[in-house]
Amino acid sequence: MKSLNEIVVKAKALGKKTRVAVAVAEDSNTLGALARAANEGFVYPILIGSLQRIKSLPEAEALPPGAYQIIDIPDQDKATKEAVRMVKSGEADVLMKGLIGTDKFLKEVLNKSRGLLPPKAVMSYTCALELPAYHKLLLISDTAVLPNPDLKSKIAMINYSVRMANALDIVKPKVALISATEKVSEAMPNTIDYALISKMAQRGQIKGCIVDGPLDVFLACDPSSLAVKGVQSPIAGDADILIFPNLETANAFYKGLMLFAKGELAGLIQGTSKPVIVMSRSESENSKYYCIALSCLMKEER
Amino acid sequence: MEIRKLDQMFEVLKSQAKKRLIAAWAIDAHTIMAVNDAVEMNIIQGILVGDEPRIKAVCAEHGIDPANFSIIHVDNDAAAAAKAVEMINAGEGDFLMKGLLSTDRYMRAILNKEHGLMNPGAILSHVTVAEPKTYHKLLIFGDVAIIPLPDLKQKVAITNYLIKVAKLLGITTPKVGLQAASEQTLPKIPSCADAAIISKMADRGQIKGAIIEGPLGFDLIIDKESAQIKGMKSEVCGDADCILFPNIEAGNVFYKTLVKLCGSELCAIVMGARVPCVLTSRGDTERSKLYSIALAAILA
Numbered sequence: 001m002k003s004l005n006e007i008v009v010k011a012k013a014l015g016k017k018t019r020v021a022v023a024v025a026e027d028s029n030t031l032g033a034l035a036r037a038a039n040e041g042f043v044y045p046i047l048i049g050s051l052q053r054i055k056s057l058p059e060a061e062a063l064p065p066g067a068y069q070i071i072d073i074p075d076q077d078k079a080t081k082e083a084v085r086m087v088k089s090g091e092a093d094v095l096m097k098g099l100i101g102t103d104k105f106l107k108e109v110l111n112k113s114r115g116l117l118p119p120k121a122v123m124s125y126t127c128a129l130e131l132p133a134y135h136k137l138l139l140i141s142d143t144a145v146l147p148n149p150d151l152k153s154k155i156a157m158i159n160y161s162v163r164m165a166n167a168l169d170i171v172k173p174k175v176a177l178i179s180a181t182e183k184v185s186e187a188m189p190n191t192i193d194y195a196l197i198s199k200m201a202q203r204g205q206i207k208g209c210i211v212d213g214p215l216d217v218f219l220a221c222d223p224s225s226l227a228v229k230g231v232q233s234p235i236a237g238d239a240d241i242l243i244f245p246n247l248e249t250a251n252a253f254y255k256g257l258m259l260f261a262k263g264e265l266a267g268l269i270q271g272t273s274k275p276v277i278v279m280s281r282s283e284s285e286n287s288k289y290y291c292i293a294l295s296c297l298m299k300e301e302r
Numbered sequence: 303m304e305i306r307k308l309d310q311m312f313e314v315l316k317s318q319a320k321k322r323l324i325a326a327w328a329i330d331a332h333t334i335m336a337v338n339d340a341v342e343m344n345i346i347q348g349i350l351v352g353d354e355p356r357i358k359a360v361c362a363e364h365g366i367d368p369a370n371f372s373i374i375h376v377d378n379d380a381a382a383a384a385k386a387v388e389m390i391n392a393g394e395g396d397f398l399m400k401g402l403l404s405t406d407r408y409m410r411a412i413l414n415k416e417h418g419l420m421n422p423g424a425i426l427s428h429v430t431v432a433e434p435k436t437y438h439k440l441l442i443f444g445d446v447a448i449i450p451l452p453d454l455k456q457k458v459a460i461t462n463y464l465i466k467v468a469k470l471l472g473i474t475t476p477k478v479g480l481q482a483a484s485e486q487t488l489p490k491i492p493s494c495a496d497a498a499i500i501s502k503m504a505d506r507g508q509i510k511g512a513i514i515e516g517p518l519g520f521d522l523i524i525d526k527e528s529a530q531i532k533g534m535k536s537e538v539c540g541d542a543d544c545i546l547f548p549n550i551e552a553g554n555v556f557y558k559t560l561v562k563l564c565g566s567e568l569c570a571i572v573m574g575a576r577v578p579c580v581l582t583s584r585g586d587t588e589r590s591k592l593y594s595i596a597l598a599a600i601l602a
Contacts, residue, residue: 199498
């Protein structure tokens with residue numbers, strides 16, 4: 001896939017409405033994105049929150065009559081609990097965060113008895129970036145959840161991202177493990193993890209993808225850099241997925257691209273039993289719309 | 303010329319200028335006879351450092367002509383080791399050999415910070431070259447004698463020594479197998495983890511001049527069929543020139559198995575000092591001592 005719009009096209013082609021339960025569905029961007037998806041026929045919004053506050057938003061007018069539901073729970077914590085419960089019980093397919101703090105929202109998602117994270121699963125975050133300067137979608141992880149992923153978490157990040165790539169019709173994605181250099185050095189412990197992971201992949205211990213690292217971003221995404229440096233890599237400067245060593249690096253990478261390179265993105269929480277959309281309030285309606293479309297595909301992938 | 307049999311080392315040496323061996327505390331029949339064999343074979347020059355009357359008595363007893371050697375008189379073992387090392391540093395010899403003194407004293411003279419043979423930061427290690435009867439070429443491996451549990455940095459140094467020895471034996475691009483408990487990359491098993499890291503370092507050109515693959519079980523390193531059964535596609539498998547062992551126990555058991563159960567000939571060398579150092583033990587055969595001298599002469 002080259003653009004996020006192709007995700008929308010594929011979501012529409014599923015020919016069914018994905019039920020999205022929104023916790024505290026009281027902000028404009030979220031409602032606007034849902035209204036668009038609902039009008040295009042691939043989403044059935046279940047808006048949980050204060051009926052009065054939801055109805056007072058202009059975007060509520062845009063919702064297609066009879067093709068959505070509002071559950072009136074004015075208390076934020078109770079609304080969030082109900083949204084998680086509905087997804088867990090199968091009354092909804094996707095969970096989405098509305099006008100509530102990410103910490104409070106994730107606390108409920110992570111709750112051992114009521115939440116959506118299977119025992120021992122690693123929670124992470126993968127997003128798909130559309131970049132005018134790259135010839136296809138680029139998936140990156142982890143921009144939002146794991147501050148300093150260890151070896152096990154890095155492998156989980158790879159597996160989650162590969163699954164998302166598969167949902168985007170990328171059959172055997174090329175995964176680059178990103179560092180500041182392609183050299184392996186004990187002075188940079190992430191490069192040691194990367195050496196182990198790329199050898200594990202070579203030995204078939206990580207399946208369904210081609211993995212190489214350490215690589216810097218140039219070597220991962222630019223074939224001419226490989227030639228200049230004389231580095232051999234099975235990724236050949238054509239990465240589908242970039243795994244970053246820590247949250248600061250990944251976060252700065254995507255935000256820099258949003259701001260300076262006209263990037264657009266769609267991302268999802270990873271590791272949960274059902275897709276979970278967490279977007280910050282500052283993200284655009286457009287980004288939220290793409291996230292919703294992506295969640296429809298990921299629901300099918302499970 | 304690629305050396306595929308230990309005997310071929312002699313041919314190579316005969317065609318070269320003779321390297322000068324300095325034997326420290328060479329006052330016993332084992333050492334003197336080994337040096338004498340090499341001198342009479344015309345592959346080295348021998349310099350014996352030790353108690354001159356005792357050296358001459360041993361020569362007389364074994365029918366050896368003392369004129370085959372230069373003899374430097376020193377009357378005790380520690381002083382002989384120090385003198386031998388001093389002569390190497392002065393350029394009066396090309397490589398060192400241990401005589402009747404203890405390994406401990408010999409190593410101490412080499413490792414001495416002021417007067418020894420070590421460059422700062424250098425790692426001393428032991429490399430064996432064996433001629434297993436059931437293998438189609440020589441096998442170069444380490445460390446079976448000096449570093450008990452090498453860390454990553456030491457393993458990289460040992461790997462480089464193995465490659466250096468292989469190249470000096472005429473192998474253009476040596477194949478190195480990194481031995482581990484399994485060919486799987488099991489991060490919690492140090493032999494597997496370090497092998498994976500070293501193999502990646504080689505991919506990145508941080509270790510040069512060789513084809514390196516690991517982690518590999520021992521069977522996959524030396525037997526192509528085992529590798530095929532396990533689906534391992536590496537040109538190292540079944541055709542390795544060099545083996546890096548993860549620890550001294552693994553290497554030492556392999557070394558002794560070759561000698562005691564397989565009747566294989568082998569020789570060894572200490573690498574990492576400014577010159578190669580021969581470290582034979584009294585248990586070694588005459589032939590093995592001669593091969594070790596030849597190997598050191600090739601490396602010197």
